Amino acid sequence: MLSRVGSNSGPLTDLVVLEVSARAAGAYCGRLLSLLGATVVRVEAPLVLDVPAALDDIVANSLNRGKQSVEFDSADLAEIARRCSVVVVDSRDDDAADGKFTAITRAVQEVCPPRTPVVDLGGLRQTLDNTAAAVPFAPIIATAASGLAWGIGSPDSEPLSLPFDLADYLTGTEGAAAAALALLRSVGEVDDVGQHWDVTAADVLSYYVGQIGSNFLPYDRPWRRDGPRATLSGGSYPAAMFPCQDGWVSIMCRTQREYDGLLDGLGRPEWTRSANFTDPRVVARLHADEADKHLTAWTSARTRDEVFAVGRQYGFPVAPVLTIAESLSEEQFAHRGFFESGPNQMVLPGSPYHLYRTEASEKDRTRVSGWPAAEAQSSKQPLAGLRVLDLSWVWSGPMVTATLRDLGAEVVKVEHRSRADPARLRGRALRNGVPVDGPELEVTPYFNQLNRAKRSVAIDMGSTEGAALIGRLAAESDVVVENMRPGVLARRGLDYESLSQTNPGLVMVSMSMLGQTGPLSGIRGYAPVMSGLAGLDSLVGYDSDRLIGTYNPALGDPNGAGHALVALLSALVGRQRTGQGCYIDLSQVEALLSVLTGPIIQAQVDGHVPVPANRHQRLPLHGTFACAGTDNWVSIAARTERELSAVGAVVNAPHMASSSSITALVREWTVDRDADAVANVMRAQGVPAARVVGYEEALFGERASERGVGTVTSHRWLGEQMVVTVPWKVDGHGFTAGGAAPQLGEDTEAVLAEVLALRAADLAELRQRAVIE
Template identity: 35%
Template structure:
């Protein structure tokens, strides 16, 4: 295979989204991408149009050109293993023929493991991972995220994994297989977010339009306003006080009963809702959006996709743009980040050239730890930015997390810790399992950045670092005397990733948000619900944070590659809201071609029927079931006794009569034992998976076989399994070698061993409140 400068990617096309989105992301950042195979026949099919739109920026060639384009390729992307076997004979043949090739494969359950060879859809990944268990009404069927959205997120993981593998290739010249299973991606999400509940004594279960037990503190719910609905979220006393002030300090708010956020959220949230609703009813969604931005409230309207498309800020920063797709002019999302040489509004965007550089020089170090030798400074808090640093650390980077001892990461402050329902005595700031999930493997130091000497220490760390990560409100670091302009003056090669809610500049820059308000603003919450009913939303899952993490990781890896090749760093301004809105591409297309908001469809699929979550015998027992082709339907219809029912004779008829089909399937499945039925369905080629509770997910053999969890020892809590980044590499294994750091645990190691301060100086700076 010939050496190339810019990354050359071959995309073995299917009619699905993951590989197409991975290729689109890489093309949008400057890689040369060749799509092998035809575009899907689109018509008025929003999923097909969305997939076709992802051909933007790619060269299209016929399938018989595959071997010719592979001769000079660096990366092959695929989400159809059967097509890979038919085209070239399979992975073993590819590896032998092209030893430098990075081969990225996306599937539902991965290339190995107990379920690798069974039929499956994205619905099965949601069932196995615990996502479906947490969505919907508590006494009704579990719900799922609509088709196409999670497939985009799997594609982003695939793109990031291939860049990690290319970094490894710089060390030994060899490619490898990047194996991404959507079930693993979602389990890593759940493995983070569910800990916010189960380790603080709350259930992880469907709870309608409110997160389970309000996520531990009031508010955390979707409530009505004058012309629609609004999502309210708050975790701190300051956030609640700001909301009460904007509401006009009503007399009831001074009652001691409404002073404890945890009691309000867990014990009587409906009572507090009844007090808040009259104020909300006086305001429409637009007014509430303005109030939220002006007063730093964690509140967002539950917006329609049409609202999202019409967002002026999304057009002003170039995120939304017009594109011709299959003869239609559509408004579609672009990259959710900008890369610039300086942190200034209006700077030229470098994002489209991050991968269009000469190849970096060969580097030394172990290829199975491709980021060894890199240093990351992590100012992140809660989930989105810290998870980027953690995944980089698993690949070999040294990650130093900077906190203030008196204002630590919010994840340390979530309250009492429970294990198996029993209170664990000890310091909750040291034990929080979600903190260790999101921050394992890092070094931890404490600094008071308001002190000039602390700023100097940070400057010294930056001088020998490669990447800075933060997800604070725009301008927070600059107001502390830090920021990218200072960092690049110390180290021109430094890359900085800033992950704010809605970008650093523009009319939305003042937005304060947590995952549920971001997903409400991005349009996701209005899409999840039962057929022909008002939306339920997806508050328990918090997709906005981990989705932003993987998009942030992708652009950080691309920018680091550019820095190694050119010696020039850059400033990355990532909008978490845009990162999530960009995964709603099928729904953005559907809104434009149909002229109306996509209504909740429960667990139905636009192309497949039956496709749903159905009851089994017993309490709260459910399974997925999908007949993905006519052969599968014939086998299923015979088993169920529907083979002669003309209403379901072909796919078009089944889709037209899907409500009756769902009712017939549910009437049959409810008489069956769940796991036995799943086994029998799989045996005849039906995609079927039990909907696992969080406890069942933790024990499922798939996740053990895939090695996605590793034990760490948490002081005071004991051994706990944490999830790693959601991929498997054939020639390297992400490493989890320790828990997250305790507050200031590595002050001596970093300030003494790395910066050379004496024990006496460290003690003096600690006494002065600098190292604090």
């Protein structure tokens, strides 16, 4: 029997985290660790947030729920610093207070013992060893320098930043995962824990861009702005927002089966019978504009609910694009109890996690306490010896397990030719316009990116014998990760309650779109369906009549993966300390709502949330400006009066430094200047600025090389391909990929022999009965 775990008894209970934050990055990092049981003590300091001034305290208090606080000059600070397990900082090198928070951060670090791990949430670092001068930072700078902004917007308008401090929230999530790993190594009494964990916002966003970008450039699909849809539909039609009578819906089909369901839902009208519209990959590349006209005509004649009902009936992924206010009243979130009561009858984001625990016997406690083995590990391979059973597919789940592999774990991916990972079905990569030769399921760069260095076993999960074989692998694993629809594994006896009977120390993560229970838990969907239901896509655009959404970056998946990783590593900390396993039921849509704290509060207080484009609700200057040449842009932000005065001096308008017209003056000044030159001049004055770069420079440019963004892998069919790896750094080094993705089933016999001690005769019999390939 499983029991629900509350935050007061979570896996990080009794571990102390010291938080020194002036940005949403550090505050949200501490919030996640607190939700998982840590005692988070925050050094009192105001946060710089993208919310109206009147909401500052409300949003800050929401982020700081469950934390304790201490004054910087308090006598208690030294004692807390002495006994804390990890320190989280986000303003060590630069801040939005002309150096005040930076000085406080460094002073706090000086009172911590030298071996205390520090998770340092930076902004835009230029070198791996961080020897270069600090780069002035605001979240808009990370979206510019990472390549993310290049893919959001309309081709005839400026690139769009992520609004409402979202880049900082994403960085805080990755920072919480790194902090959990540092805690895991500490409680495991590993000597080489790692002292300085560097999690930089621009690296985090480049990591996300590099993963989804592997589904673009290798197919001659540009990573560029294409309005409210993925460029060339991201390879399989459709992937876009469509207007309805009462708003918008997101429709995204990634497989032939889903596309056929869409056509069935449309009633197979005459236009669908043309050969042009048979294959969704052909439609995406050659006929998307024409298909959009037909689909728009169909959706425009219906309400969002009517389109949603057709999607559920015919099995294609669709969801209404909710406003933030609408998402607050969605029945699914009420069923899960996601929102919590706040002041003045307000609701606030709760925890996207439902944790469950099972007791371990003394035998099992001994078994799990032997991991990690100190002699087998270093900070370069911190998860060496951990075995992960990967039952996930597409992006979010495989991203979690790929990260674990980067960190040294053995990852065994279960597949089968009759139900291949859809990431294998994105079509052949192109080289110089010519399709790459090789088996159809082995020539997909997207799959290679998300499954680097894993081991592939081909087992028919649909058969009774195959499910039993997977259960035996789970019994010999430390972690299971899955992102299938709720109920799929339970029907095969592979749910956590069944698996934990033979492996009570197992940590298992189920990362479905909406959680394991509730009226919408069974719907199909991908990242844009998530961001539509969470209300995010109603906030990204040029104004409320010209929405763009987040189709190209598809943030629902990497955000969900980051949140899953925080809980998974924290659960391993708990297992290391107590011997108890843990089941994590994560709702990826709730994880998106969790990083929208500001808009959720603003929707309730102000009655609406503006579509900000590139504006900021507090900073006096914040935007993306055209420069000389075609499609050249620079992002600039001034956080303080000093920085605003510096901008005024640069554009020869010091008398206008306190006026809102400074934005217009900056726009006039940049338009005939080189973007890099503009960014350099602004940075020299201590003003955050960066040129908006495309995919190639973000992933292959000088900064990417210095920061170790990726690893070149050698794939049997694809040849050399650079894959991006987990964006954290520790003590001056990053984490590299251990190799290319496996061919389907290439490790089946080796894994079953090594892990389950099956003999050649056993394997031959399983092959003969088509249980394995």
